[in-house]
């Protein structure tokens with residue numbers, strides 16, 4: 001293809017977007033909305049996942065060891081626990097450390113436990129973190145059956161809640177994105193069909209004078225692409241503005257739990273967002289217009 | 300140039316438009332295809348252009364065997380065929396010049412060549428002074444000449460015209476016909492579909508008569524017999 005005719009066809013495509021501006025605007029609008037939600041859901045899920053990972057890393061399972069366990073038995077128990085699937089880190093807390101910890105938890109009133117140094121009631125324990133929270137119950141049960149284990153304390157309900165929320169968010173996000181993608185495809189498809197209809201004479205003549213299908217299709221692909229790229233730029237702008245103001249609101253929040261959250265800022269991942277927008281905008285645009293052209297190329 | 304061997308065309312709804320047609324049109328010939336409405340004239344042209352495929356039989360056009368042609372070769376077959384329709388099919392938003400240039404743009408011809416070729420073709424059909432005019436401001440005869448210029452732009456070996464004078468005043472019709480004769484003199488094969496008996500009588504050219512999808516007369520055979 002020589003550059004002259006390529007330029008000609010690209011101009012035709014951009015003209016098509018303009019010729020058909022009401023529908024093009026509608027397409028751009030819905031595709032922009034789709035991309036914004038796509039990006040919003042994406043950013044939200046990245047953040048939620050991040051927060052969850054942080055929370056999960058802080059959730060420990062405590063394994064209290066019977067007082068009559070020998071040093072060797074304690075070591076064997078540690079090895080057995082470490083060998084379990086899903087266990088991340090393991091630390092040993094001796095009876096003495098346990099007592100110090102308990103005093104710390106009592107804050108200023110640690111002196112209440114002062115007399116107990118010689119008759120320490122706190123058992124030694126292992127503390128483990130998990131690589132996979134959904135295995136918590138399984139691991140808890142396995143450890144419970146091990147030799148010299150007095151009790152296992154695991155925040156299983158928290159783990160269940162977290163995994164549950166994560167799963168729901170993933171499914172919900174998937175459904176929303178799916179619906180929006182289909183909606184965008186339908187609208188773009190119809191927009192291009194209108195242009196195809198407006199240009200049916202040109203298409204007819206192109207076929208008779210021996211233009212190849214690639215040539216006939218190109219202006220419409222360009223039209224789809226134009227819609228896709230404009231939408232990507234708009235969506236990027238909106239999302240940037242929203243996360244800018246949202247980020248400011250969060251960090252200045254009076255609730256310490258919120259202001260201390262480690263938010264993955266839009267600006268940390270902006271190139272991912274931009275890339276994803278341009279790629280999905282272009283894909284949706286091209287795919288939508290190819291669909292619209294299929295029928296018209298059969299002759 | 301154009302060869303039909305035992306060609307039958309049945310449309311999906313069961314209409315038999317062509318029925319066992321044998322035909323040979325050689326290089327440089329000028330042929331009228333005559334017949335009443337519904338005789339199958341346009342169908343014959345559609346088969347030549349591979350707009351429709353034959354139901355049975357063999358067709359060869361400009362060395363392309365249409366039974367075996369691949370879809371992606373069809374555009375190249377069509378560059379050998381200049382087509383003119385009764386309704387002109389000009390693009391109303393383009394000037395005469397642009398209408399002709401369009402056919403070259405979309406077949407990947409360099410701009411430089413387009414700038415040379417279009418004025419030459421417009422001169423050939425006598426429309427040099429109407430180059431910048433839009434179709435709505437042209438007479439029927441002039442519009443058809445623009446269409447003819449567009450058909451000639453690739454210098455095709457074959458020109459096909461489906462009732463080219465059907466929408467034009469009789470005096471102007473003769474002008475178009477004369478123009479086609481001139482083009483034929485330059486070596487182009489010309490096939491003209493018409494149902495205007497008078498026109499055919501005045502031009503004394505080979506005439507193939509279709510009736511109900513069959514060839515019922517071919518003056519070439521009569522001459523040779």
Ligand SMILES: Nc1ncnc2c1ncn2[C@@H]1O[C@H](COP(=O)(O)OP(=O)(O)OP(=O)(O)O)[C@@H](O)[C@H]1O
Pocket residue numbers: 310311312314315316334335336337338339340341342343494
């Ligand atoms: N796409 C189609 N589907 C079904 N039948 C068709 C189709 N095109 C043409 N026909 C039928 O095939 C027959 C031949 O049609 P064709 O258009 O070839 O006639 P024609 O000789 O060109 O007539 P006219 O002078 O009116 O243009 C007619 O009976 C017509 O109704």
Ligand SMILES: [Mg+2]
Pocket residue numbers: 340341342461
């Ligand atoms: Mg006809």
